[in-house]
Amino acid sequence: MKARHKRFLWIGAAVALLAIAVTLVLGAFNDNLVFFKTPTEVAEGLVPKGRNFRVGGMVEKGSIQRAADGLTVSFVLTDTVKSIPITYKGALPDLFKDGKGAVAQGKLDESGKFIASEVLAKHDENYMPSEAQEAIDRAKATAAHSTKP
Template structure:
């Protein structure tokens, strides 16, 4: 085999290996990608079925209840336009309270209840996750245009 053919063969093998590695990286990235959705998007069915995503907004005042086992909680997240019931089993962050901003990560169950695997709460009086703040601002604007 001529040196020129060997070089083309090596370049071809390198391109195939590079393409395979790129495909593996993109597949792993896609599996770990988690999108943020608002309660309005969840209510309208614009969320992935069977995939993990985040939903955020304000914890509806008076909606926080603990199950008998003491480890499970139920609450409702709202963007002031729509609400999403959430079930979470585990310890909540210390700053998690009614009427405060929160983001839950998990998946939507067949019954319409969001089953969270992780719950995040705001960490000071002025902080709210940017996605949740944008969602609430959009919901307020939509409500104002409808009135």
């Protein structure tokens, strides 16, 4: 085999390895990509089917219910326009309370109830994730716009 052919073989092998590496990296990135949605977007069906995503909003007052096992908690998140029921099994953050901001990560079950694998609460009264604040502002603007004659 000529040196020129060997060089082409090595270049071809390097390109193939690079393509495989890029495919693996992009696949891992896609698997770990988590979208943020509002309760309105969830209610309208604008969520990825069978994939984890995050939903954020305010915990409706009086909606927190603890099961007899002490670990399972049900609550409702709202963006002031629509609400979504959430079920979570595990310990909740200390700052998780009625009327406060929260973000839940998980997926929808067959009945449309959101099953959370993780719940995050805002860390002080002045902070809200920018995506959640923007979503609440959009929802309020949409509600105000739709109620005007």
